[in-house]
Amino acid sequence: MAVGARSGHDGPEKRADGAFGDDTTGGDVTDDQQPHPPGGDAPGDGDGAAGGSGEEPKKPRSFWKELPLLIGIALVLALLIKTFLVQAFSIPSESMMNTLQKGDRVLVDKLTPWFGSEPERGEVVVFHDPGGWLEGQQTPKPNIAQKFLSFIGLMPSAEEKDLIKRVIAVGGDTISCKEGGKVILNGVALDESEYLAPGAVPCQDSFGPIKVPQDRIWVMGDNRQNSLDSRFHQQLPGGGTVSNDEVVGRAVVIAWPVTRWATLPVPDVFDQPALNKAMAAAPVGTVALAGAVPLVLWRRKKQAARHTAE
Numbered sequence: 001m002a003v004g005a006r007s008g009h010d011g012p013e014k015r016a017d018g019a020f021g022d023d024t025t026g027g028d029v030t031d032d033q034q035p036h037p038p039g040g041d042a043p044g045d046g047d048g049a050a051g052g053s054g055e056e057p058k059k060p061r062s063f064w065k066e067l068p069l070l071i072g073i074a075l076v077l078a079l080l081i082k083t084f085l086v087q088a089f090s091i092p093s094e095s096m097m098n099t100l101q102k103g104d105r106v107l108v109d110k111l112t113p114w115f116g117s118e119p120e121r122g123e124v125v126v127f128h129d130p131g132g133w134l135e136g137q138q139t140p141k142p143n144i145a146q147k148f149l150s151f152i153g154l155m156p157s158a159e160e161k162d163l164i165k166r167v168i169a170v171g172g173d174t175i176s177c178k179e180g181g182k183v184i185l186n187g188v189a190l191d192e193s194e195y196l197a198p199g200a201v202p203c204q205d206s207f208g209p210i211k212v213p214q215d216r217i218w219v220m221g222d223n224r225q226n227s228l229d230s231r232f233h234q235q236l237p238g239g240g241t242v243s244n245d246e247v248v249g250r251a252v253v254i255a256w257p258v259t260r261w262a263t264l265p266v267p268d269v270f271d272q273p274a275l276n277k278a279m280a281a282a283p284v285g286t287v288a289l290a291g292a293v294p295l296v297l298w299r300r301k302k303q304a305a306r307h308t309a310e
Helices: 063-084 144-152 274-309
Strands: 086-090 105-109 124-128 162-170 174-177 183-185 207-211 216-220 247-256
Touching (some): 105 124, 124 216, 162 174, 162 183
Antiparallel strands (some): 086 105, 105 247, 124 162, 124 247, 162 216, 174 183, 174 207
16 A cells, blocks of 8 residues: 655645545555654544544464464364274284285274275275284283373374274185185185295195185284284184174285385285185075075975865
8 A cells, every 4th residue: 555645735635636635555554554644643543533443453362372272273184094094003913915014004984984995805904903812912001191192192102902904804705724825715716926935835734615604704814924813813702703892993005114104905916806706606505595485385285286186
């Protein structure tokens, strides 16, 4: 904004429209922008006639006064994100090498399970201890600060008894393995070289065949010789399987360290259509059997009536 300059006359300068006074250009001008005429009152003083409204401008709130509010909002958002969206977890062991290294930080998707998504074959999932899997193993004892940061999701889960494994079979699947051989899933031998640790064999001990109950999963570590997974908990309730309700979510990305940043996709071996054929055959056979029973009964009744007539 600019303020018109006075002429050299002692009295007020007459404008072209016949009015007297200083000419201003633009809109409203704050008091600290508009100069005060010598010996006169500052615009805006007095009864607020021509100089302005007479109200002092509101000063912005101090940053230090707003800081606690900003921190509070950030903490609430972090807690909501950890509860409903994603959560960080730390890898405590070598059971998932070389896919995951000890000390890696992974982000786990917790959103999709809220919409009914269930674990699928090939996914890397975090799940709560189903009971007895971590018996005798000590968990870290974090300090108060670590507990708080873990609670709101700014640090990986500190003391929760959670595990991370790969889903190999889901409800309705049949799985087995012979010592030193490949895992057989629904009659298909799996080529797991894409994700198994170098030198690891699919299974060093035989197990199965095992029919995985509905709404449960069979999990195994990628480092098979160093993973206490479903194979070693068959004596517990559930026969080594894990309930879908115990699954926290799917690990989707390695977030730390930055040198190991990578996504965790489902390996191609689990995309084989043949894996679903065995599951589809069971319902078809059941329907066929249900349809055949009335036909057999009808034929027997007809034959009995014929013998009676004779």
